[in-house]
Amino acid sequence: MAHLELEGIVQRFGSHTVVDGVGFSVETGSIACLLGPSGCGKTTLLRCIAGFEAIAAGEIRVQGRAVSRAGWRLPPEKREIGMVFQDYALFPHLTVAANVAFGLAGVAAEQRQERAAELLTTVGLAGQGGKYPHELSGGQQQRVALARALAPQPQLLLLDEPFSNLDVGLRERLSLEVRDILKSQNITAVLVTHDQHEAFAMADEVGVMAAGIIQQWDSPYRLYHQPVNRFVADFVGQGVFMAGRVIDERHVEVELGILESRLPLECSQGCAACGQGCGVEVLLRPDDIVHDDRSELLAEVRLKAFRGAEILYTLKLASGVEVLSLVPSHHNHALGELIGIRLDVDHVVAFKTPMQSVVPIAQSIPLPR
Ligand SMILES: Nc1ncnc2c1ncn2[C@@H]1O[C@H](COP(=O)(O)OP(=O)(O)OP(=O)(O)O)[C@@H](O)[C@H]1O
Structure with missing residues (x-):
């Protein structure tokens, strides 16, 4: 009881x-x-x-x-x-x-x-x-x-x-x-x-x-x-929402590329039948964006918060959209520097965009090194 x-x-x-x-x-x-x-x-x-x-x-x-x-x-x-x-x-x-x-x-x-x-x-x-x-x-x-x-x-x-x-x-x-x-x-x-x-x-x-x-x-x-x-997504933890478009139940396209989810896509508000082309906002936590020097995809360091073992970077993508990335603090980059990033999303959380609109996805144009 x-x-x-x-x-x-x-x-x-x-x-x-x-x-x-x-x-x-x-x-x-x-x-x-x-x-x-x-x-x-x-x-x-x-x-x-x-x-x-x-x-x-x-x-x-x-x-x-x-x-x-x-x-x-x-x-x-x-x-x-x-x-x-x-x-x-x-x-x-x-x-x-x-x-x-x-x-x-x-x-x-x-x-x-x-x-x-x-x-x-x-x-x-x-x-x-x-x-x-x-x-x-x-x-x-x-x-x-x-x-x-x-x-x-x-x-x-x-x-x-x-x-x-x-x-x-x-x-x-x-x-x-x-x-x-x-x-x-x-x-x-x-x-x-x-x-x-x-x-x-x-x-x-x-x-x-x-x-x-x-x-x-x-x-x-x-x-x-x-x-x-x-x-809840906003209040608990940190993160940003990025416009996305559903490809199928395990894939969503965002400007950083195609997100592949290990688990079936979880769309809120009972959107079980999230179909192809469905407009969503994808939650990206700081641990979903990994710093990787070998990645072609570059982002500009806009802000950095030193947290001892880690640095929380605010990074600007080519489209102007900002994302957060939690990086081990020995990767100490200066403001304005371009650093390589890649997505490492285990489980995609998406929220239906109002009116179920099909949103245009900005192209992930690589920034010049
Ligand atoms: N005795 C009271 N008479 C009238 N309104 C009250 C009374 N106590 C609380 N309220 C109102 O009820 C609402 C909720 O208050 P409550 O203290 O439960 O919130 P809370 O989530 O605990 O906020 P906090 O974290 O600031 O303490 C507020 O709008 C508050 O102004």
Whole structure:
């Protein structure tokens, strides 16, 4: 049985529908993430799960038991749900150990201390229980907040942008550490974030939201490689769309040549019968364009972003269209330089162009070396 189930959830503020018919389920021990741009309704949905917000329609169930329906909700304190917030929300006048033990009302003092110490060890803060929150770094404070949320052994943990106050490096490391902790304790969790790196580092499944609707509920891998619509393709990962024309179910012609797909062409919007000549926009990720000195096909370096092991190049083709290419950073080329590229597309993702028009394909005229 799924640990958490949402069915047809609608939530409104006045006439503004913020969550519009959302449904998904999360298995026990699984980590799910709601990912989307600011204002898409993800925090509101998390608050509905926690019981802080009422719902206008649908049903939320925790371990098969309804906790919210239109016109009724189980109060948050009766849901056995733990929460971790963006701002840590620690009590400044209590020690770290006392913060962690706070949720253990009704437990004998000695056991509370033991449990707090045990949780602080779990989150990598052994021996720090006597300190006050202001004596800790942001990352350490968030670990305390996690330990405090885990103290009462909640059935379900909800995390609202838990790492967004931390710097990028720490954010990624802590997401992985928290994932480890949750997995080791088989805790079911739902995370809300607008940061896809955080979502990908932590979650087993991700729901990409826009305008109150889950656009795609999938594994991080499939969201990146098989986005179901242009919104998901744009929001998740980087890439460009290039005009193309379908040749057959495994081949699409774009200005760079003919793309051959190992898997049958996946055209969105139910375009199963993508036929010859059908106009499409093909998603090209930076890893689909490979730098190859031996290639006849040249592109001009317009921008470069050094990323340590790799450089993300923005390359201009002869037609003026720009594409992205992720290249090992020892291939360090200057702006304006012409470099050889070739396509290495494993799986072609195409979106039907409006009106099913047959688009003209620019010829891939080789740039002069
Ligand atoms: N209490 C409220 N009263 C009225 N409108 C609200 C309330 N809370 C949120 N909203 C509106 O609901 C919409 C969704 O807000 P929500 O906070 O759920 O989005 P979000 O995706 O979590 O965004 P962010 O990443 O910026 O937190 C926004 O348009 C917001 O202005």
